[in-house]
Amino acid sequence: MAANTEATHCKHRIRSVYTSLRDKEKKIADYILEHPEEIVHSTISQVAENLHVAEATVFRFCKRIGFKGYQAMKIALASEIVTGVENIHETIKEGDDAKTVAEKVFQTNIKTLEETLSVVNGEDFQLAVDILLSADKVEFYGNGGSGVIAADAHHKFMRTGIPSAAYSDSHLQVMAASQLSEGSAAVLISHSGANRDILQAADIAAENGAKLIAVTNLAKSPLTERADVSLHTVSTETDYRSEALASRLAQLSLIDALYVNVALRRKELMDESLNKIRQAISLKRI
Numbered sequence: 001m002a003a004n005t006e007a008t009h010c011k012h013r014i015r016s017v018y019t020s021l022r023d024k025e026k027k028i029a030d031y032i033l034e035h036p037e038e039i040v041h042s043t044i045s046q047v048a049e050n051l052h053v054a055e056a057t058v059f060r061f062c063k064r065i066g067f068k069g070y071q072a073m074k075i076a077l078a079s080e081i082v083t084g085v086e087n088i089h090e091t092i093k094e095g096d097d098a099k100t101v102a103e104k105v106f107q108t109n110i111k112t113l114e115e116t117l118s119v120v121n122g123e124d125f126q127l128a129v130d131i132l133l134s135a136d137k138v139e140f141y142g143n144g145g146s147g148v149i150a151a152d153a154h155h156k157f158m159r160t161g162i163p164s165a166a167y168s169d170s171h172l173q174v175m176a177a178s179q180l181s182e183g184s185a186a187v188l189i190s191h192s193g194a195n196r197d198i199l200q201a202a203d204i205a206a207e208n209g210a211k212l213i214a215v216t217n218l219a220k221s222p223l224t225e226r227a228d229v230s231l232h233t234v235s236t237e238t239d240y241r242s243e244a245l246a247s248r249l250a251q252l253s254l255i256d257a258l259y260v261n262v263a264l265r266r267k268e269l270m271d272e273s274l275n276k277i278r279q280a281i282s283l284k285r286i
Contacts, residue, residue, distance in 0.1 A: 009118035010076040011036070013065040016119045016234050020220035021064075024053055028061045032077065040078045044070040066119075109249050115234035116250040127229045129261040131211045132162070135185035140166040141173050141201050142189035149189050149215075149251045156259040160266055161273040170197035177201045182209035187255075190214070191233075191247050193221025202226045215254055217247050 014029045021029055031051055032039050039047065047070075048055045059070055067073040092104050132138055138157055142150035147168025154166035167173045180186060186205040190198045193216035202212055206226060214227035217235060224230040233250035263270055 012115045012234050024057055025061050027051055036077050036081055112235045112246050112250050119232055119234055124229050128213050131185050132262050133265055136183040138162055138164045138185045140187045143197055146189040153255045159274055160262050161269050173201040174204050177204035180205050180208045180210035184210040186210050187213045190223055191217045193223035215251055
């Protein structure tokens with residue numbers, strides 16, 4: 001996790017891992033989210049006593065969400081309260097003019113990208129890059145809006161020289177997954193991580209020995225349980241925009257980051273592929 005993100009995003013980190021927390025950890029998480037001001041003015045001993053848990057449990061929770069300890073977590077939480085992170089990006093209202101709506105949409109997109117970056121795990125991301133670099137074939141699966149992300153990923157990875165494909169049709173997904181092998185990689189894109197079609201494709205791909213990379217919003221879901229590595233997005237739902245819609249830019253950015261990492265490592269091998277692509281595209285110009 002990037003060092004400069006430790007000063008912020010405490011609440012976002014908690015929400016991103018909430019479903020994977022144990023009961024006592026959820027008790028601490030709920031208390032922090034519901035009483036942030038009280039946490040800022042309390043010691044770790046006071047919090048432990050109020051929740052009837054051990055101080056060590058509180059400390060481990062802080063480590064679990066990516067902080068060095070209770071004090072670091074408290075500083076991050078205080079920063080969110082002071083700057084009003086939760087309230088900067090106001091909800092769109094029916095009376096807003098077109099420019100105001102545009103500004104709020106842009107701010108929500110910026111917020112989504114910042115929050116997603118704050119929960120990126122460096123080791124997991126490196127593992128995903130290594131899987132792609134060692135693959136003899138990479139396929140991208142997504143349905144609905146995630147299908148568009150899959151197509152964009154295929155469009156990028158064609159340039160790497162690694163054979164790739166994208167499938168948004170559920171029948172084609174399972175058919176393609178059945179043809180994968182131990183040297184293949186499947187990137188499964190699902191905001192919920194619980195899409196039945198994507199899970200079926202994941203199971204079939206895994207049965208054939210392919211490595212699975214999940215791009216999803218939830219820290220724990222049926223898809224993350226199946227994947228070899230998961231990359232998570234963080235997004236907020238508003239009255240006129242669902243979480244899934246807001247997460248598209250975060251998904252695209254994660255795919256972009258994967259592509260650039262792979263491109264850097266395959267620079268010499270990419271030259272031939274890029275030259276062929278440029279020559280082919282040039283024929284389309286007048």
